[in-house]
Amino acid sequence: MKTIITCAITGGKTSPSSTPYLPKSPEQIAQSSIEAADAGASIVHIHVRDPETGRPSMDQDLYKKTVDLIRNKNEDVIINLTTGPGAVYKPVSNNNSGMMDAYTRVKHIDLIRPNICSLDFNTMMQDDDGVRINTIPVVVEMLLKIQSYGTLPEFEIFDSGDLRIAKKIIADGMTTREPIWQIVTGVKYGWESSFDTIDYALKLLPEDAIWCALGVGKMSLPIAEYVHQKGGHVRVGMEDNIYTEKNVLARSNAELVEQCVSMINRNNGSIANPVEAKTILKI
Numbered sequence: 001m002k003t004i005i006t007c008a009i010t011g012g013k014t015s016p017s018s019t020p021y022l023p024k025s026p027e028q029i030a031q032s033s034i035e036a037a038d039a040g041a042s043i044v045h046i047h048v049r050d051p052e053t054g055r056p057s058m059d060q061d062l063y064k065k066t067v068d069l070i071r072n073k074n075e076d077v078i079i080n081l082t083t084g085p086g087a088v089y090k091p092v093s094n095n096n097s098g099m100m101d102a103y104t105r106v107k108h109i110d111l112i113r114p115n116i117c118s119l120d121f122n123t124m125m126q127d128d129d130g131v132r133i134n135t136i137p138v139v140v141e142m143l144l145k146i147q148s149y150g151t152l153p154e155f156e157i158f159d160s161g162d163l164r165i166a167k168k169i170i171a172d173g174m175t176t177r178e179p180i181w182q183i184v185t186g187v188k189y190g191w192e193s194s195f196d197t198i199d200y201a202l203k204l205l206p207e208d209a210i211w212c213a214l215g216v217g218k219m220s221l222p223i224a225e226y227v228h229q230k231g232g233h234v235r236v237g238m239e240d241n242i243y244t245e246k247n248v249l250a251r252s253n254a255e256l257v258e259q260c261v262s263m264i265n266r267n268n269g270s271i272a273n274p275v276e277a278k279t280i281l282k283i
């Protein structure tokens with residue numbers, strides 16, 4: 001089977017102060033997505049940011065503008081939008097303004113109807129001052145809405161408990177189509193970024209699951225290579241890693257995709273184009 005490459009363009013955690021090459025405006029994110037697709041990515045995973053401050057945003061207009069700009073130049077690349085924002089509670093400040101209801105977290109999916117969107121299952125520490133909370137009722141409500149929009153859910157699995165919750169939701173009959181399983185390793189307080197983690201996660205995944213995995217930071221390309229060897233799909237991009245090698249900043253997302261393409265070719269693999277990726281994912 002051919003390997004699907006996802007490029008996570010900017011994310012919500014990568015700091016603009018850590019790299020001058022991080023795309024921030026809709027124009028920059030769209031251009032970086034197009035370049036990543038040209039380099040070999042079939043899927044682009046998109047967060048948006050305030051163009052002035054570079055801070056993460058949930059602005060629907062920014063999402064729509066970004067996707068429209070991509071589609072104006074590339075109609076084939078698969079669009080994957082995040083639904084992660086809106087789940088952080090900071091008890092020290094006694095401020096739960098970061099906690100949002102299910103529809104608020106997916107209203108941009110309703111507006112845009114992308115091919116894919118992420119769906120988080122994790123409740124875990126968010127850095128050292130907050131807690132990311134995804135309760136099962138909210139996750140189920142988001143899932144039902146996402147599916148009603150015709151969008152394929154990508155289950156983001158940050159630890160083994162997340163995977164058990166996801167399997168329970170499937171067993172309860174909440175899914176109408178086969179999801180993608182994304183094994184996320186290397187996030188602080190989540191799964192360790194290691195080959196052992198990938199092996200353990202594979203033991204827990206449903207039989208015949210469509211799966212991919214990523215590593216954060218220096219483990220990005222090693223995890224991609226191991227996942228490819230195990231028959232999974234891969235993800236790279238500035239959301240996960242900003243370096244092409246030690247102390248050398250990636251100047252673009254395309255550079256990170258090119259590294260991944262070279263790795264897959266070196267391992268005698270084949271890269272799925274968007275049409276082939278849609279067939280694999282049953283889109």
